[in-house]
Amino acid sequence: MARTAAPTAPLELFGTDALIGEEDLAIRDTVRRFVEDRIRPEVGEWYEAGSLPARDLAKELGRLGVLGMHLEGYGCAGTSGTAYGLACMELEAGDSGLRSLVSVQGSLAMFAIWRHGSEEQKQEWLPRMAAGEAIGCFGLTEPDFGSNPAGMRTRARRVGDDWVLTGNKMWITNGSVADVAVVWAQTDDRIRGFVVPTETPGFSAPEIKRKLSLRASVTSELVLDEVRLPGSAVLPGVAGLSGPLSCLNEARYGIVFGALGAARDCLEATIAYARDREIFDRSLASYQLTQAKLADMTLELGKGMLLALHLGRLKDEERLASEQVSLGKLNNVREAIAIARECRTILGAAGITTEYPVMRHANNLESVLTYEGTSEVHQLVIGRAVTGEAAFR
Numbered sequence: 001m002a003r004t005a006a007p008t009a010p011l012e013l014f015g016t017d018a019l020i021g022e023e024d025l026a027i028r029d030t031v032r033r034f035v036e037d038r039i040r041p042e043v044g045e046w047y048e049a050g051s052l053p054a055r056d057l058a059k060e061l062g063r064l065g066v067l068g069m070h071l072e073g074y075g076c077a078g079t080s081g082t083a084y085g086l087a088c089m090e091l092e093a094g095d096s097g098l099r100s101l102v103s104v105q106g107s108l109a110m111f112a113i114w115r116h117g118s119e120e121q122k123q124e125w126l127p128r129m130a131a132g133e134a135i136g137c138f139g140l141t142e143p144d145f146g147s148n149p150a151g152m153r154t155r156a157r158r159v160g161d162d163w164v165l166t167g168n169k170m171w172i173t174n175g176s177v178a179d180v181a182v183v184w185a186q187t188d189d190r191i192r193g194f195v196v197p198t199e200t201p202g203f204s205a206p207e208i209k210r211k212l213s214l215r216a217s218v219t220s221e222l223v224l225d226e227v228r229l230p231g232s233a234v235l236p237g238v239a240g241l242s243g244p245l246s247c248l249n250e251a252r253y254g255i256v257f258g259a260l261g262a263a264r265d266c267l268e269a270t271i272a273y274a275r276d277r278e279i280f281d282r283s284l285a286s287y288q289l290t291q292a293k294l295a296d297m298t299l300e301l302g303k304g305m306l307l308a309l310h311l312g313r314l315k316d317e318e319r320l321a322s323e324q325v326s327l328g329k330l331n332n333v334r335e336a337i338a339i340a341r342e343c344r345t346i347l348g349a350a351g352i353t354t355e356y357p358v359m360r361h362a363n364n365l366e367s368v369l370t371y372e373g374t375s376e377v378h379q380l381v382i383g384r385a386v387t388g389e390a391a392f393r
């Protein structure tokens with residue numbers, strides 16, 4: 001069967017670039033080039049080896065200007081929320097592990113200090129973190145408390161003017177490479193956040209190995225064994241679970257876009273493969289069954305992008321509610337993983353190696369589905385919003 005027209009990229013078909021301002025497009029294209037030149041040639045190897053050159057990459061990402069990019073001051077770029085989302089999309093088109101490094105640094109660790117920290121904490125950490133010279137992590141989850149962080153057992157007690165922290169955190173991105181950990185702990189007066197330099201005696205962060213997902217990302221346990229900190233280590237601006245939740249909301253927002261980057265990369269790689277692959281004397285792309293799959297995936301990718309851009313606009317107008325972030329996170333991660341799996345079928349056996357990005361993305365998206373609020377937790381958030389009934393417990 002003869003080819004009738006030059007192909008159009010899925011998101012081009014939707015014309016979504018027309019909804020994005022010039023400056024935001026320029027930022028997106030810069031990040032896209034970085035991912036093409038620096039990440040794509042190496043990421044398959046990092047994934048297979050289960051390692052990431054996080055320290056080098058952090059400095060390069062700092063020079064690129066993406067660390068804490070949507071925050072104002074302290075060496076941060078102060079871009080729009082939409083630009084931040086688009087950067088997450090490009091980074092995750094490279095690998096979810098890369099995007100996780102940036103999300104945890106900017107939206108969790110830096111944001112916690114930026115929003116809730118003292119002026120002294122901001123001056124000490126934010127400029128170095130924006131430059132990628134210091135890496136941050138965010139310790140909320142514990143071995144027995146993931147979806148329900150309110151039950152956390154990590155405790156901070158007052159000893160004279162100091163604080164002493166004891167407990168364990170689990171599944172902490174960047175943990176073993178971090179210079180500073182934002183750790184949430186139960187105190188006599190609600191949950192509080194602490195800025196913990198990782199060189200403090202009693203702090204250790206053993207890396208979690210044998211992961212089959214997010215292999216190009218550092219994931220760690222945090223052990224806090226009588227970690228003694230000065231009184232000034234507490235984040236003064238917040239008490240209670242609203243502190244960590246405010247940070248998670250920022251990171252979840254990045255994922256709304258990020259997951260689509262992984263999906264787009266899968267779909268583009270698959271379309272290129274299907275056009276080249278000859279099956280029964282014709283290109284795989286020329287079969288109706290293949291085209292039905294590609295059309296359905298294109299639709300979901302484009303719909304997800306429209307949703308992400310809508311949420312981006314609301315964020316830029318400071319009107320974005322956390323329930324709306326849940327809509328985006330639930331939909332876009334769920335559709336991204338479905339796209340990755342469907343793409344894998346089109347690649348056949350070739351789809352199971354790291355020669356193509358598809359199964360790497362699919363495996364990564366398993367983590368993305370779970371962290372920053374599982375799909376079920378976001379269903380409960382949306383369910384509560386539309387019924388007025390909380391069904392969490």
Ligand SMILES: Cc1cc2nc3c(=O)[nH]c(=O)nc-3n(C[C@H](O)[C@H](O)[C@H](O)COP(=O)(O)OP(=O)(O)OC[C@H]3O[C@@H](n4cnc5c(N)ncnc54)[C@H](O)[C@@H]3O)c2cc1C
Pocket residue numbers: 104138139140141143144145146147148170171172173174214219367370371372373374375376377380391392393
């Ligand atoms: C690679 C990776 C990196 C991570 N990085 C970080 C990090 O940097 N910092 C950090 O603090 N955490 C991090 N996490 C932890 C992540 O946020 C938690 O895994 C997540 O919150 C889920 O917790 P859990 O794994 O304990 O699952 P659980 O909470 O035990 O949930 C298990 C299952 O029960 C379901 N469930 C939970 N509550 C309900 C309910 N009320 N009704 C019905 N079903 C329910 C869940 O949806 C899920 O399907 C990371 C996780 C991964 C995998």
